[in-house]
Amino acid sequence: MLWEGDVLLQVGTRALAILSALTEAPGRLVAKRELLERAWPDGRVDDANLKVQISALRKALRGCEGLIRAESSLGYRFLGEAVPGDPYPDAERRCSLVPQLLTEPIGRDGVVADIVGLLKESRLVTVLGPGGIGKTTVALAIAHRLAHTFADESCFVDLSRIARDDQISEAVARALGSPVGEAPPALEQIQAALQARRLLLVIDSCEHVADAIALLVEQVLGFSNEVWILVTSRESLRVAAEFVWHLEPLEVPPPSLMDNAANAARYSAVQLFLRAAAEVSDGFTLNDEIAPTIVEVCRRLDGIPRAIEMTASMVATRDIGELRRRLDQRLPLLEFDRQGDNLLHDSLFSILRWRCDLLPFNEQAVLRRLALFAGAFTLDAAVAVAADDVTDASVVREAVVALANKSFLIVNHQISPPEYRLFETMRAYVVSPREEGNMPRGGSI
Ligand SMILES: Nc1ncnc2c1ncn2[C@@H]1O[C@H](COP(=O)(O)OP(=O)(O)OP(=O)(O)O)[C@@H](O)[C@H]1O
Numbered sequence: 001m002l003w004e005g006d007v008l009l010q011v012g013t014r015a016l017a018i019l020s021a022l023t024e025a026p027g028r029l030v031a032k033r034e035l036l037e038r039a040w041p042d043g044r045v046d047d048a049n050l051k052v053q054i055s056a057l058r059k060a061l062r063g064c065e066g067l068i069r070a071e072s073s074l075g076y077r078f079l080g081e082a083v084p085g086d087p088y089p090d091a092e093r094r095c096s097l098v099p100q101l102l103t104e105p106i107g108r109d110g111v112v113a114d115i116v117g118l119l120k121e122s123r124l125v126t127v128l129g130p131g132g133i134g135k136t137t138v139a140l141a142i143a144h145r146l147a148h149t150f151a152d153e154s155c156f157v158d159l160s161r162i163a164r165d166d167q168i169s170e171a172v173a174r175a176l177g178s179p180v181g182e183a184p185p186a187l188e189q190i191q192a193a194l195q196a197r198r199l200l201l202v203i204d205s206c207e208h209v210a211d212a213i214a215l216l217v218e219q220v221l222g223f224s225n226e227v228w229i230l231v232t233s234r235e236s237l238r239v240a241a242e243f244v245w246h247l248e249p250l251e252v253p254p255p256s257l258m259d260n261a262a263n264a265a266r267y268s269a270v271q272l273f274l275r276a277a278a279e280v281s282d283g284f285t286l287n288d289e290i291a292p293t294i295v296e297v298c299r300r301l302d303g304i305p306r307a308i309e310m311t312a313s314m315v316a317t318r319d320i321g322e323l324r325r326r327l328d329q330r331l332p333l334l335e336f337d338r339q340g341d342n343l344l345h346d347s348l349f350s351i352l353r354w355r356c357d358l359l360p361f362n363e364q365a366v367l368r369r370l371a372l373f374a375g376a377f378t379l380d381a382a383v384a385v386a387a388d389d390v391t392d393a394s395v396v397r398e399a400v401v402a403l404a405n406k407s408f409l410i411v412n413h414q415i416s417p418p419e420y421r422l423f424e425t426m427r428a429y430v431v432s433p434r435e436e437g438n439m440p441r442g443g444s445i
Pocket residue numbers: 104105106107108129130131132133134135136137138205232234272305306309
């Protein structure tokens with residue numbers, strides 16, 4: 001964790017790993033390779049990623065950015081002093097912590113305002129969407145917007161590293177400021193911790209423990225009328241009290257618009273690309289010549305912030321035209337690096353594979369058939385394409401709804417009947433030759 005005074009800063013685990021490598025040996029030149037190994041122990045990644053993390057750290061250390069000095073192309077040096085300390089300087093601090101956003105979210109003002117309004121009517125809101133679409137970012141922005149409403153009683157619990165259902169109550173109890181690992185049981189501690197408090201509880205990254213969280217949030221809402229719960233998840237919790245907010249990707253210019261610099265710069269996906277690219281490549285600017293390429297890259301990446309940030313971070317060392325060609329050829333940056341450093345493959349595709357592997361067989365089979373649709377489709381069209389003797393119409397309908405609830409499909413409820421669409425990255429994954437053998441073909445298609 002990284003603190004600035006009383007404020008917990010939102011810094012990713014990779015940036016923290018780099019900071020800890022640097023501060024272990026103040027003054028020593030730490031080679032890039034060493035830093036890369038510390039932050040990405042599972043495999044090698046592009047140097048540009050290191051630059052992105054260093055830039056995130058400098059942002060977090062605002063005012064003291066100079067403490068991390070780059071040494072030409074060799075590595076980095078920490079110029080400050082490192083004083084060991086208690087990560088929890090006072091016990092009270094274990095509760096009520098919502099990490100600070102280091103940069104303003106782009107293009108989310110409307111969503112944040114809408115969900116803030118929604119929380120007046122519903123005490124349980126789930127921000128739903130696929131990995132990297134910006135759920136945590138939006139949830140943090142909402143919590144900070146509501147800081148006054150809840151008199152700064154906002155608690156944040158990150159479940160991304162919680163592997164077992166039975167650890168959840170303890171994690172929530174700890175977030176509410178209860179002593180850890182002591183009797184009485186965590187559920188009773190939660191009940192006690194909620195007495196006479198009015199608070200917002202943000203529970204982040206629930207998808208892998210959705211059933212257990214569903215049970216817990218129903219109990220927590222029953223303990224007190226003065227607790228509001230904001231969940232982020234790639235799957236809905238499917239409890240009665242839940243209002244599900246399908247988080248849309250960032251906005252990408254529609255194909256009908258001329259992709260010149262002035263038009264492109266109005267869209268949030270492009271704005272994020274530019275901000276992320278400028279962090280790794282000084283002087284990276286938008287002009288009419290490059291605008292269509294950036295717009296197309298953002299489109300190919302579905303306007304998903306994490307994918308955009310990662311791709312933009314490559315422009316320091318790669319030509320953007322080459323990135324686009326890769327995406328056009330539906331080789332979504334696979335085998336991109338000559339040494340086999342499959343940067344996006346490692347992160348994006350392995351996430352997609354992991355998510356598909358968790359789907360029941362029926363849903364995998366239907367998903368594969370839905371990949372035939374290049375654009376939007378209705379439920380009836382899905383049935384027409386995906387049903388057969390083995391997988392009948394009702395199974396297809398159930399699978400489509402389930403896939404939407406698990407963020408595999410974007411749903412447009414503004415029109416009737418609603419339309420569904422596969423995320424382009426998911427579609428590219430499903431039809432990619434590499435994955436063909438891994439997903440059930442499910443009959444005739
Ligand atoms: N609106 C935004 N403006 C700028 N950057 C954003 C925005 N939304 C997300 N990002 C960036 O994109 C990355 C992914 O965002 P975030 O962690 O919020 O996604 P997520 O949906 O919570 O992902 P996961 O499902 O993996 O938890 C982060 O680095 C974040 O800073």
